[in-house]
Amino acid sequence: MLHAENLFSYYGKSPILQDVSFSLKAGEFLSVLGRNGVGKTTLLKTIMGLTDRCEGRLEFDGADISGRSTPERARLGIGYIPQGREIIPRFTVEENIIMGCYARTDGKREIPDYLFEMFPILREFLTRRGGDLSGGQQQQLAIARALAMDPKILILDEPTEGIQPNIVRQIEDAIVHLNRERGLAVILVEQNIPFARKASDRFVVLDKGAVAMAGHKDELTDAVVEKHMTF
Numbered sequence: 001m002l003h004a005e006n007l008f009s010y011y012g013k014s015p016i017l018q019d020v021s022f023s024l025k026a027g028e029f030l031s032v033l034g035r036n037g038v039g040k041t042t043l044l045k046t047i048m049g050l051t052d053r054c055e056g057r058l059e060f061d062g063a064d065i066s067g068r069s070t071p072e073r074a075r076l077g078i079g080y081i082p083q084g085r086e087i088i089p090r091f092t093v094e095e096n097i098i099m100g101c102y103a104r105t106d107g108k109r110e111i112p113d114y115l116f117e118m119f120p121i122l123r124e125f126l127t128r129r130g131g132d133l134s135g136g137q138q139q140q141l142a143i144a145r146a147l148a149m150d151p152k153i154l155i156l157d158e159p160t161e162g163i164q165p166n167i168v169r170q171i172e173d174a175i176v177h178l179n180r181e182r183g184l185a186v187i188l189v190e191q192n193i194p195f196a197r198k199a200s201d202r203f204v205v206l207d208k209g210a211v212a213m214a215g216h217k218d219e220l221t222d223a224v225v226e227k228h229m230t231f
């Protein structure tokens with residue numbers, strides 16, 4: 001479904017990602033791990049076409065998307081939830097979600113009901129301004145907005161960072177549900193190793209912009225964590 005080969009990605013003249021390759025099949029869950037500043041966010045931005053320049057091959061559903069704009073990649077079915085969530089604070093919860101519906105290619109504009117089953121608080125706060133929600137609720141809203149596009153793959157950047165524990169659980173459960181019950185492929189940047197072990201099929205560890213290790217979740221041993229993720 002998503003295939004990256006020998007990716008080099010740049011901010012200005014600095015190559016941040018260096019020769020990164022990985023593949024993701026339909027319905028698979030991949031965690032992207034590594035210490036701070038190793039290029040995890042940059043990898044997600046590269047998939048969305050949000051870095052200054054990228055070399056290498058990037059295919060989605062068999063088509064080369066490296067020349068496509070970010071909105072085109074979204075319309076093809078790549079749902080991206082960035083680290084800062086980027087909901088529109090002055091828009092209501094409903095308006096924020098409807099913005100996602102407008103990226104749909106099948107013309108449907110109504111909000112899918114399962115979003116509210118997953119995150120009931122969004123139905124309750126439908127007319128509240130997005131900016132007035134708590135951080136965790138905003139994260140739920142950002143996920144709902146991305147899902148309203150009806151994506152085939154969901155890309156999430158540390159979705160539970162800085163969020164109160166009771167909402168962390170809801171968000172983690174929702175991500176697992178979307179993958180296992182609704183068949184969405186997931187790429188997740190995560191610092192929480194127990195959750196990465198529980199939720200993912202495979203993982204990649206980045207170090208200094210390159211893939212230091214990749215494997216099945218069973219290979220994500222304490223020794224690997226110690227070597228690549230402790231400070």
Ligand SMILES: Nc1ncnc2c1ncn2[C@@H]1O[C@H](COP(=O)(O)OP(=O)(O)OP(=O)(O)O)[C@@H](O)[C@H]1O
Pocket residue numbers: 011012016034035036037038039040041042043
């Ligand atoms: N817009 C930018 N312009 C120039 N350099 C950048 C930009 N964004 C990130 N970088 C640099 O790219 C490198 C990788 O950053 P990135 O945010 O991808 O790391 P990360 O692994 O996601 O880190 P964290 O876990 O702290 O979020 C860092 O050295 C960072 O300073």
